[in-house]
Amino acid sequence: MRLRLLRRRLTISAPRVAIRSALPWPFRWLALAVVFGFCAAVAVWAFEFGKSIAGLDSVSRDELLQLRAEVTRLRDEGSEQQTVAHTAESLLMAERAAKEGLMAQVRQLEADNRTLREDLGFFEKLIPVSGAEGVAIRSLQAEVLGGMQLRWQVLVIQAARNAPDFNGKLELVLTGTQDGAPWTQTQPPQGQSLQVKQYRRIEGVLDLPPNAVVKTVTARVLAGATVRATQTMVLD
Structure with missing residues (x-):
């Protein structure tokens, strides 16, 4: 009988046995949380204690303060440089505007000077030549x-x-070559009506024949069929 009971306990068909702790599971979780919290507190304390021993906190704090001061200084320098750049740009624009204004004034003065020289030359030509009488051609220009x-x-x-x-006529006689042959032309063909009291300036533009090369231009003032004044200009 005992042998049978012992065999039944030792084989697979033996009855299951459940072992239960006498401590309830909420208390076990609480104890585990207390243990983990204690371990974490010990780890944090060890880390902070190691940093204090190594002097890392003070070094990091000093470096942070230095970096902040450096950033502030660089920001101030950047602002000053930007202000200087804006001032320089404004001065450059003002100088450029002043230069352009001076150049415009110089061009205007040159144009005025050229006009005055032309007017002076024109009025000098109006001065009568001593001993001259009647109508005269004082200037002939052509290009x-x-x-x-x-x-x-x-x-x-x-x-x-x-x-x-x-009261008379003005003629222009053009001489030169056309297609390599000698060429002469009078413009206008019948002469241009001319009336002069004291002085008269006449000007115009003539169309040239194809392949014509003008070498000389002669202006003639006629009273009827009589030539009263003449002047010739040679073109380069």
Whole structure:
């Protein structure tokens, strides 16, 4: 009988036995939490104690203060440099505007000076030549424009004071070559009506024939069929 009971306990068919702790599970979780909290507190204390021994806290704090001071200094320097840059840019723009204004004034003065020289030359040509009488050509100017046109200007005066009005004609005689052959042309063909009391400036633009090369321009003032004044200009 005992042998049978012993065999039943030792085999698979033996009855299951459950072992239960006498401590309830809420108390076990509480004890485990207390143990973990204590371990964490000990770890934090050990870490802080190690940092204090190594002097890491003071070094990091000092370096942080230095970095903040450096950042503040760099920010202030950047603001000052930006202000200086803006000031320099404003001065540069003002200087550029002043320079452009001076250049415009210089160009205007040059144009005025050129106009005054032209006017002076024009009025000098109006001064009568001693001993001269009647109608005279005091100035003849001509230039070829693009090989297709001729721009001209003639100044005619009466040297004598209180001279009667002159009524006549003005002719321009162009000489040169056309297609390599000698060429002459009178413009306008019948002459241009001319009336002069004291002085008269006449100008115009003539169209040239194709392949014509103007070498000389002659201005003639005629009274009827009589040539009263003439002047010739050679073109380069």
